[in-house]
Amino acid sequence: MMDRLQVADVLDEIGLLLELKGENPFKTRAYLNAARLLRGLDQDLGELIRTGEIKKIRGIGKALAEKIGTLVTTGRLPYLEDLRAEIPEGLLEWLRIPGLGPKKARTIHEALGISTLGELEYACKENRLRDLEGFGETSQRKILRGIERLRRQAGRFLQPLVQSEARRLLEVVRAVKGVARAEVAGSVRRRTETSRDIDIVAACDEETGAVMEAFIRSKGVAEITGHGPTKSSVRLETGPSADLRVVADRSYPFALFYFTGSKAHNIAVRGRAQKLGFKLNEYALTREDDGSEVFCADEAEIYGNLRMKWIPPELREDSGEIEAAEEGTLPKLLEWNDLKGILHCHSNWSDGNASIAEMAEAVRAMGMSYLGLCDHSRSAAYAGGLSIERLGEQHAEIDRLNREYDGTFRVLKGIEADILPDGTLDYPDEILSTFDLVVASVHSHFNLSEEEQTRRILGAMESPYVDILGHLTGRLLLARDAYPLELRRILDVAAERGVAVEVNAHPHRLDLDWLNLRYGLGRGMKTSVNPDAHSTEGIRYVRYGVGVARKGWCTSEDVLNAWPLERLLEHIAARRKRVGVS
Numbered sequence: 001m002m003d004r005l006q007v008a009d010v011l012d013e014i015g016l017l018l019e020l021k022g023e024n025p026f027k028t029r030a031y032l033n034a035a036r037l038l039r040g041l042d043q044d045l046g047e048l049i050r051t052g053e054i055k056k057i058r059g060i061g062k063a064l065a066e067k068i069g070t071l072v073t074t075g076r077l078p079y080l081e082d083l084r085a086e087i088p089e090g091l092l093e094w095l096r097i098p099g100l101g102p103k104k105a106r107t108i109h110e111a112l113g114i115s116t117l118g119e120l121e122y123a124c125k126e127n128r129l130r131d132l133e134g135f136g137e138t139s140q141r142k143i144l145r146g147i148e149r150l151r152r153q154a155g156r157f158l159q160p161l162v163q164s165e166a167r168r169l170l171e172v173v174r175a176v177k178g179v180a181r182a183e184v185a186g187s188v189r190r191r192t193e194t195s196r197d198i199d200i201v202a203a204c205d206e207e208t209g210a211v212m213e214a215f216i217r218s219k220g221v222a223e224i225t226g227h228g229p230t231k232s233s234v235r236l237e238t239g240p241s242a243d244l245r246v247v248a249d250r251s252y253p254f255a256l257f258y259f260t261g262s263k264a265h266n267i268a269v270r271g272r273a274q275k276l277g278f279k280l281n282e283y284a285l286t287r288e289d290d291g292s293e294v295f296c297a298d299e300a301e302i303y304g305n306l307r308m309k310w311i312p313p314e315l316r317e318d319s320g321e322i323e324a325a326e327e328g329t330l331p332k333l334l335e336w337n338d339l340k341g342i343l344h345c346h347s348n349w350s351d352g353n354a355s356i357a358e359m360a361e362a363v364r365a366m367g368m369s370y371l372g373l374c375d376h377s378r379s380a381a382y383a384g385g386l387s388i389e390r391l392g393e394q395h396a397e398i399d400r401l402n403r404e405y406d407g408t409f410r411v412l413k414g415i416e417a418d419i420l421p422d423g424t425l426d427y428p429d430e431i432l433s434t435f436d437l438v439v440a441s442v443h444s445h446f447n448l449s450e451e452e453q454t455r456r457i458l459g460a461m462e463s464p465y466v467d468i469l470g471h472l473t474g475r476l477l478l479a480r481d482a483y484p485l486e487l488r489r490i491l492d493v494a495a496e497r498g499v500a501v502e503v504n505a506h507p508h509r510l511d512l513d514w515l516n517l518r519y520g521l522g523r524g525m526k527t528s529v530n531p532d533a534h535s536t537e538g539i540r541y542v543r544y545g546v547g548v549a550r551k552g553w554c555t556s557e558d559v560l561n562a563w564p565l566e567r568l569l570e571h572i573a574a575r576r577k578r579v580g581v582s
Helices: 004-021 025-039 045-051 062-074 078-086 089-094 102-112 117-125 137-151 159-174 186-190 209-216 249-260 263-275 299-305 321-327 356-365 388-405 450-460 487-497 514-522 537-551 565-579
Strands: 179-185 197-204 221-227 231-236 241-247 278-280 285-287 341-345 370-376 410-418 437-441 500-504 527-530
Touching: 004 025, 004 062, 004 078, 004 089, 004 102, 025 062, 045 062, 089 102, 089 117, 102 117, 117 137, 159 179, 159 186, 159 197, 159 209, 159 241, 159 537, 179 186, 179 249, 186 197, 186 249, 197 209, 197 249, 209 221, 209 231, 209 241, 241 249, 249 263, 249 299, 263 278, 263 321, 341 356, 341 410, 341 437, 341 500, 341 527, 341 537, 356 370, 356 388, 356 537, 370 437, 388 410, 450 487, 487 500, 487 514, 500 514, 500 537, 514 527, 514 537, 527 537
Parallel strands: 197 241, 341 370, 370 410, 410 437, 500 527
Antiparallel strands: 179 197, 221 231, 231 241, 278 285
8 A cells, every 4th residue: 555645756756767768748747747736635545546536636637547546555556667677777866966857867878878877977987978969068077076976875986986085094094193004904905896995004002092083083084983992983975984993013914914805815814824833813923832922023924924925915815826925926916117108098089088199298297108099989979989081180190299209209099999799890901900009899789698799709809900808898887787798718719819908997997807807817818907098187097907907916028008119019010910910
């Protein structure tokens, strides 16, 4: 049974769903008006239905009266259930964004083919709404601000937010007199793709009240959820929770180790300690025979006493790192400073915000020696994809810039070519051969079957001009699952044909993920850490990609853009020749 207010809510929902569907506005308004009438009704709704008087109320006809009667008597309505099945659930979530009504939501959905909050956020950050009729930069900014407010209520958070907040809180803690050392721990330190909360560990041999007070009173704290001498917890205005744990300096290495590692890693290391006659917890390493403590100045000494090399935080997932540390075979992981260039960036020739020169200067200012410019290809009309005629104009512009750089920096003529549903690329070979670099990506037809999608990407790799596969699985973190793929089969073929698979460093993507990256690298596959930047600020996304690469056991030898330009170009030319370009 439903009362009149519950029925009114259902009628409002039907009205919104019909508007999102693009139904006749008179039909839509009929449901919304009926909802308004029921809310103002001072008669018993059940009695009106029993006597049939409901049909006599102006604005409620026979069809509506029957639906209201069904709702009141059964508590459900098949018509509503059918509507819900037709309309993507995410579009209703969009309507919680101020200023984004059903008509605008439908326009975005139909024009861009997206339906989740995360996809909408990504589209705004990629300037997809900027040139959409009825929108613009101002609308795009307002929608982004609205999404940010909604995100504060979500359970997990992307790297830019948690890393930024973690750094800020760490500075607060380190600035307190008496704090000997402090560090971020937990999933943020391990560089997991998303995090639920922030952990900070600090060493303080003095009274802890000052550091705890500084932490809970710091800027951006929305709520204090716990406060004590060794642990305090807060919820931040931006959404995440944060914990501060303070220990004596002698216990600091053990606490940092304990609160950094995944549960599986910690269990495995403690098990190893037991086999060696030790007991390890978050406070100390002690000998089982006499209970004496083993002093460790830092984490490296903890691992050393357990006859292992120090394990970088990113690897602490119990995925073979303990055995490698024991055998001394841990890789020398990629460092930010290893990168020599930045690949896969967009300019205002397609859907970017900045000119080619501005993008080049931003990359150059980071100490890099080359930029692989990869604007969208002609099939991506929604993103200003380049026609063959405009390609010629862009290449002339790049040639002019390179003459000005006179060998001190190089802009590579690249493209992000769409992989069409049949596995072909959207330029003929004679055009593809004019590019220094081709990134091939899927941007449409996500609903193909696993077999069709796999065949599509395998088909693209038949082209000798595909140098890199872009954002291979199509996922958007917290927004869209990967489309179905025989992923490891694709990675096997990529390794065999010498096609690199990028780590797309955009924090909404981080695609390829670290587990599958490690699988591919183990088969000889190369990668490239690419920001997929659409602005000069977006170039900095590459740092998130470096975290994923490190987590995937990646060395500088595995990463194309960690190579000098000459080696990169020689590699591309040799690979193309080997697989079929004369």
